[in-house]
Amino acid sequence: MAITHEIKVQRREDEGKGASRRLRRAGTVPAIVYGGELKPVSIQLNHNDVWLASQNDWFYASILDLSLSGDVQKVLLRDMQRHPFKQQILHLDFQRVNENEALRVSVPLHFLNEDKSPAGKAAEVVVTHELNEVEISCLPKDLPEFIEIDLSALEVGTVIHLSDLKLPNGVEIPELKLGKEHDVAVVIAKYGQEEAEEVDAAAVAEVPAAKVTKKEEPKK
Template structure:
């Protein structure tokens, strides 16, 4: 069952960095609403209320109801800026949508059945996610909250590609439209299980630099070499005359 998110907003006339800082000190976040057939307008929303909604994954991919000046509009969250340190909200972009116009949105992937997959339970493999969300194109009424992927039948070294996902009717995956079909998830052995074992130290050949030279007395002559001549006896010194 889809959730229904409602965002309350109010118009604001002051713009600029100074006006935005003053607005934030009152607990509100500067935002802009654009798209559709109307002109962009500057608005403000409650920081605390929006902070709670942003903790829900579906908020990012859902069609939102924006209440502004007594009217309701269908919008999507288009952009979000946070403080780099404390992650407080600095600015929000909302885009109006039209029921008869296609929109593109990032939709999260939900994986199930990994714990009973034969490649994991029997083969000892691990699940590696290459994608956690995908971009879809559809009419607003067909926008899915998420796309589910069942891993329960995957064997070791099995791969699921983008073209194998089960998407709802009326929903297209934009990467497939451009000819790309990346892998989404794979089951493979852990890296340590496939690395070759190191060679034992005792079986390694001794480097030539560390080998001892053969004893000169016991060394055999090289093949094809002439035998070494015996050293001539030293001549005796002549005796001194008396």
């Protein structure tokens, strides 16, 4: 069962760039809710509340309950605009959720017990996380906030692929339906020397071959 989180919002009457700038100066975030059979609605949220929520994985991969004076709509965050250098959220896009339609959402991966694994304890072994999130498909009620990967048994030389992930009931990875070549690596454990050799080999391969010019014979 997916966990939901309630966020209080207010309807936004004024629109346009000027109105959005005034809202931001007043400590609120302009946003829009769209999708489903209802028309798009412009809303505003308290910036501090949104900023705190944005520090959690659930804000990006959970069903959110937007509460407007008691009217609750279930949505997903679909886009967030941030200020290039300030700790400020500029705009949010939320999409309404139909509980009977499957969603495609990217959820974060949580890697557990790496330090307890044989690979994690071995000297000169590098464990790389090739992916930090994965796109899944499921009904809203089955949406997980994240997917855990237990690395306690990770051995040197092991590669964990998408198909190795343990998914909750009702959840699937659409990428795997496209063929074996899409079953990409998620975690790789190997000796650091091997990685250095691969980098060196790649660097050599990128160096263009020197041009060999034929020396002209002196004219007689």
